[in-house]
Amino acid sequence: MIRTKEDYIKSLKELKTVVYYRGKKVEDVTAHPAFLPHINAAAKTYELALDPQYEDLMTATSHLTGKKINRFTHIHQSREDLIRKVQMLRLISHETGSCFQRCVGFDAMNSMYSTSYEIDEKYGTPYHQRLKKFVEFIQENNFMVVGSMTDPKGDRSKGPSQQP
Numbered sequence: 001m002i003r004t005k006e007d008y009i010k011s012l013k014e015l016k017t018v019v020y021y022r023g024k025k026v027e028d029v030t031a032h033p034a035f036l037p038h039i040n041a042a043a044k045t046y047e048l049a050l051d052p053q054y055e056d057l058m059t060a061t062s063h064l065t066g067k068k069i070n071r072f073t074h075i076h077q078s079r080e081d082l083i084r085k086v087q088m089l090r091l092i093s094h095e096t097g098s099c100f101q102r103c104v105g106f107d108a109m110n111s112m113y114s115t116s117y118e119i120d121e122k123y124g125t126p127y128h129q130r131l132k133k134f135v136e137f138i139q140e141n142n143f144m145v146v147g148s149m150t151d152p153k154g155d156r157s158k159g160p161s162q163q164p
Contacts, residue, residue: 002050002059002070003142005043012039041096042144045072048092049142057088064136072102073139075113105145109135 003011009030019026021034029035049058049070060074060081061067071088074081092100113135116128138145154163 002068003046004050005047008043008046008144009039037098038101041092041098041100042102044096045070045092045100045102045144046142048095054091057084057091060084062136062139064132065139067139069139070142072106072144073109073135073142075135076110101146102144104147104149108147109138109145 012030013028017029019029019035021032026032026035030039045058048054051058058071059068060071062069062073063075063077071084076082076085089103112131113128116131119125120128137143
């Protein structure tokens, strides 16, 4: 399923999350000026996937289901997939002029896919099969997968137990 920009924004409203910004409760994150740039940039990833002009860049065929999916939920299968990914990221960067909130999760999902396979091969664990089911769920619903990253803090020449 390729979701629309409107579907994405509606889904944010339906979450009914409790959000505070600068000490004040935000009643509707989709209308608050502090969150609008981020929401609009992420929504653009859904909007462009439905634009016939960008279909080749913004969508892919799932190797798991054979269905057309948003490229942000796709597991890279070839060099061409990686080239299209870079072209897609450039397009969205030009369209939004900002972070569009999907890169870290997209990259994490792809790295976990190959890593979980290697772990399962080595240790006989079921992680890869479980991840494949999760990826299918993400692809079917065109959910946004997020990740987190930060710079390591402290003295990098020392191990964790040696930190001040």
